[in-house]
Amino acid sequence: MAVPSLGGRAPVEMFTGLPCPSPLEAIFVDTDQGPKNIPVVKSSATCEQQLLELKESVQEMHRQMKDQRAKQTLLNQKQRRGEQLVNFSVGDYVLKSRVDEKVGNKLLVTWIGPFVITRADSHSFRVRNLISGKESDVHASRLKFYADKSLNVNEELLEHVASQGIVLKVDGIRDHRWNDRIKDYELLMHWHGLGAIEDSWEPMKSVRKDVRLMVENYAKQTSDNDFTAAVVSV
Numbered sequence: 001m002a003v004p005s006l007g008g009r010a011p012v013e014m015f016t017g018l019p020c021p022s023p024l025e026a027i028f029v030d031t032d033q034g035p036k037n038i039p040v041v042k043s044s045a046t047c048e049q050q051l052l053e054l055k056e057s058v059q060e061m062h063r064q065m066k067d068q069r070a071k072q073t074l075l076n077q078k079q080r081r082g083e084q085l086v087n088f089s090v091g092d093y094v095l096k097s098r099v100d101e102k103v104g105n106k107l108l109v110t111w112i113g114p115f116v117i118t119r120a121d122s123h124s125f126r127v128r129n130l131i132s133g134k135e136s137d138v139h140a141s142r143l144k145f146y147a148d149k150s151l152n153v154n155e156e157l158l159e160h161v162a163s164q165g166i167v168l169k170v171d172g173i174r175d176h177r178w179n180d181r182i183k184d185y186e187l188l189m190h191w192h193g194l195g196a197i198e199d200s201w202e203p204m205k206s207v208r209k210d211v212r213l214m215v216e217n218y219a220k221q222t223s224d225n226d227f228t229a230a231v232v233s234v
Contacts, residue, residue, distance in 0.1 A: 070122035088125055088140075091149030092117050096127065097142045112164050114146040114157075130161050170211050173218040174199060176227055185230055187215070208234055 088094060093114040115127035118135060125143060128135045130153060169192035179186045185204040190196065208215045208231065219231040 067122045093146040093151050094143045
């Protein structure tokens with residue numbers, strides 16, 4: 001360090017005649033991988049970039065702390081009210097609810113997935129699709145735990161996830177029945193390219209929106225007057 005009594009020079013410079021090294025020539029930062037040497041450069045642009053990265057890192061750290069405090073506060077409030085706690089960790093696999101249709105005053109909800117959690121906020125979670133990699137923010141109430149981060153994501157699981165987005169072509173209608181739970185008729189659908197064992201019962205109103213003529217032609221061939229009247233009234 002330079003001192004006034006030596007004319008603004010450092011003692012090591014007076015005794016050795018060598019330029020005084022800067023104490024900032026070598027900076028070591030402790031990281032998860034061990035001490036890391038941070039080189040000190042004199043370029044103002046590089047310094048500005050390093051300061052910007054440091055600022056963003058500090059802001060991200062404070063954001064995570066704020067979200068964690070808010071999340072813990074919310075969990076404590078729910079616990080005091082006796083509500084069921086929902087808490088997932090980054091890396092967990094979850095199912096996401098999808099509202100397919102509203103029948104009467106009830107919503108038909110389908111659980112799809114799994115998705116992997118990539119970020120946890122105070123009121124929501126960010127999940128990533130295993131096939132497309134697309135991420136979206138989902139409220140905790142619309143998620144259900146599937147497996148922890150040790151889940152083996154194999155080819156069979158990926159095929160299951162991929163099949164959830166497939167659009168099937170209707171090959172024909174095999175039968176119909178009344179479903180008292182949804183207060184609607186159901187149609188036994190035969191899908192193009194799939195075997196008979198994969199035929200499925202689908203709500204008549206939903207099918208009619210997509211293949212109206214096929215449903216009406218099927219209704220004309222049946223002797224069920226109640227079913228025919230229901231098709232016409234939709």
